[in-house]
Amino acid sequence: QKEVEQNSGPLSVPEGAIASLNCTYSDRGSQSFFWYRQYSGKSPELIMFIYSNGDKEDGRFTAQLNKASQYVSLLIRDSQPSDSATYLCAVRNNAGNMLTFGGGTRLMVKP
Amino acid sequence: DGGITQSPKYLFRKEGQNVTLSCEQNLNHDAMYWYRQDPGQGLRLIYYSQIVNDFQKGDIAEGYSVSREKKESFPLTVTSAQKNPTAFYLCASSPRPGSMNIQYFGAGTRLSVL
Numbered sequence: 001q002k003e004v005e006q007n008s009g010p011l012s013v014p015e016g017a018i019a020s021l022n023c024t025y026s027d028r029g030s031q032s033f034f035w036y037r038q039y040s041g042k043s044p045e046l047i048m049f050i051y052s053n054g055d056k057e058d059g060r061f062t063a064q065l066n067k068a069s070q071y072v073s074l075l076i077r078d079s080q081p082s083d084s085a086t087y088l089c090a091v092r093n094n095a096g097n098m099l100t101f102g103g104g105t106r107l108m109v110k111p
Numbered sequence: 112d113g114g115i116t117q118s119p120k121y122l123f124r125k126e127g128q129n130v131t132l133s134c135e136q137n138l139n140h141d142a143m144y145w146y147r148q149d150p151g152q153g154l155r156l157i158y159y160s161q162i163v164n165d166f167q168k169g170d171i172a173e174g175y176s177v178s179r180e181k182k183e184s185f186p187l188t189v190t191s192a193q194k195n196p197t198a199f200y201l202c203a204s205s206p207r208p209g210s211m212n213i214q215y216f217g218a219g220t221r222l223s224v225l
Contacts, residue, residue, distance in 0.1 A: 004153075006153075042218070043201055043217060044216050045216070046213060046214075088153060088154070090214075092212050097212065098144075098159065101146075101155075103152055104153050
């Protein structure tokens with residue numbers, strides 16, 4: 001079983017819709033969770049991080065964390081074609097010195 | 112400008128050759144990391160360093176070596192023992208070990224085999 005799992009996609013949504021990206025993790029002791037966006041051929045850039053149960057909102061992005069169910073999600077409201085990218089979920093280990101990345105979900109927003 | 116600089120952007124390796132990828136940061140970050148990314152895949156940790164003159168193996172360290180002689184520099188050598196080196200290599204840094212461990216990435220080096 002992979003430690004951090006994501007559906008590889010592609011997830012296709014129309015422009016203006018809500019895109020929902022999900023991530024599950026196996027280490028119940030994980031404390032911090034990160035979403036990175038990676039455009040094709042580029043390096044990952046941090047979108048959001050979350051460490052408390054519940055929702056965290058930043059502009060059009062909302063991260064949701066449910067530690068009991070061991071999943072974290074990213075919602076993108078009013079999706080734009082420029083949001084088309086691969087979204088990587090990362091989980092910090094208990095020691096706090098490493099991140100484990102999921103395989104990424106490719107999002108396609110169609111005009 | 113503050114940031115993480117990786118060089119070269121593209122690199123070609125001949126059979127049996129060692130090549131070194133450069134990673135320099137001027138963010139005064141303590142921790143630095145090297146990842147490998149294969150097409151359509153996530154990031155896999157090769158090596159990481161939390162302090163000067165100290166580093167630890169990640170999940171796929173075989174065929175790679177690193178050094179951390181200066182806080183701002185963490186070069187990665189891909190040795191001839193790495194039989195399938197073609198990948199996108201990413202260097203990252205974070206302010207200090209522990210805490211949130213937010214990692215910031217360089218632009219990457221794309222390595223191919225001739």
